[in-house]
Amino acid sequence: MSSTEIEFTPGKLSNEAIVAIVKSAGISDEIIKISKPNAWIMESRRIYFADGKVLLLKIGTNDEWTDEASILNQLHATQVLHHIGIPQPNLLAYAENKTSYGFRFLLLEAYNGTRLYDLYSTADSVNRIMIFESLAYTYSKIHRIKNSWSGVWNGSPDKKKYPIHPARFYSNAEFHGGSGRFLLEKGIISKALFDDICNAWDNNLPYLEQRESSLAHISPFPWSIYMAHDNGNYSVTGLAALGDFMWWDPMSDVAHLLYPPYMDKILKHLNLWVPGNHDPPLLSNAVVPDMPAANDARSSDNHETLPQMPFEDEYSQLSPYEDHTF
Structure with missing residues (x-):
């Protein structure tokens, strides 16, 4: 054929x-x-x-x-x-x-190793710390690669696909629309909480847009990181969701690594990011100050037209821990 x-x-x-x-x-x-x-x-x-x-x-x-x-x-x-x-x-x-x-x-x-979720679920507290030391080492390599602008690649790392900054894009795709809107419409969160979430992001857009840009995975999730455990050592053997790599704030990866979906137990290990393991070293460095947004930053008239994003209902019957490969 x-x-x-x-x-x-x-x-x-x-x-x-x-x-x-x-x-x-x-x-x-x-x-x-x-x-x-x-x-x-x-x-x-x-x-x-x-x-x-x-x-x-x-x-x-x-x-x-x-x-x-x-x-x-x-x-x-x-x-x-x-x-x-x-x-x-x-x-x-x-x-x-x-x-x-x-x-x-x-x-x-095919990817070698075991997905982070499966590895973490069977590891004791000592081994969990070793796992995240390895993750910190790997992602610090990624985040050392800097760029002058933030955005989605257009087939090459030196080409920007959309003129909009990722922080402003996600304001609509994740908060005003997407997951935030989904939670509101399903009655999972109140209108007051929805407004607080949107305002907290939008009020700080000027700050978020001036953050240093680095290579970022964007999807460093427990099902898109593969690791090996040999002779008492943990190492990353591969990263999936490669289509999500882009230029943006490296703390977007750090936040996802520390607060991964469906893995609340990981919160006890917040002290893993210590000086020497990651640059910037502490998650507290990513805390956004209460900066008032410029008047036009929150005006719907100034938002650019955003590309269509897949909506949650498309995936409502799928589990990320089944044998999906991204």
């Missing part, structure tokens, strides 16, 4: 088509199993070989979530991580457009 003959329907890509993609990447080893599809942003299929290696095929199924820039961003994020000495599965082939196959994809080595 030639690449141009492959017909694609999300969730129904044939094994024959997958074998054709693998062979077109120059890999002719015997395939013994191909996993069923699972999806979270991108559809993924694991490909098992007779010699024991495993590859991962990630397929774009929604053009709004996986466009050409998104594929290229993951390529460049992989290269940057390799360059700064952070282990990452090798990217073997990719298609940033839909010309050849009718879909965009990435073919890479």
Whole structure:
């Protein structure tokens, strides 16, 4: 089957088509199993070989979530991580457009190690501290890479996709809309609390927009970090959600690492970020002062048009701890 003959329907890509993609990447080893599809942003299929290696095929199924820039961003994020000495599965082939196959994809080595959530759940307090010392070491490498502007990459780290600053974007995407609006409409939070949350962010937009910009993962979640435990030592073996890498305040990563979703127990280890482990060293450095926003910063007339974001209902039936690969 030639690449141009492959017909694609999300969730129904044939094994024959997958074998054709693998062979077109120059890999002719015997395939013994191909996993069923699972999806979270991108559809993924694991490909098992007779010699024991495993590859991962990630397929774009929604053009709004996986466009050409998104594929290229993951390529460049992989290269940057390799360059700064952070282990990452090798990217073997990719298609940033839909010309050849009718879909965009990435073919890479499968992740080694154990996801942070699973590792942390079985570790005692001593080992949990060791885990986060390793995370601090890894993310300090990432955050040492600085940039003059904040924003989403447009297929390359030197190109900005949207003119809006991430802090202002998230004001709408996460607070006024997105998760904040979802919680309000579901009656989980009150209107007064919703307004307080939005105002706390918006009142400090000038401060947030002048923060130093660094390379940031943005999604350093317990299901997108893989680690190994060998000879009493913990080390990061790979980072998923590579399409989320961008230029922004490094404390966005630190906050997610210290307050990960569904892992409230982690709060007892707030003292892990101490001088020497991370720069900036303390989470308290990220506390936003009560700065009044400029009058036009909160005016809806001055907000730029924001790209459409996937809404929570799309994922309401999915668990991040199932075997989703990002």
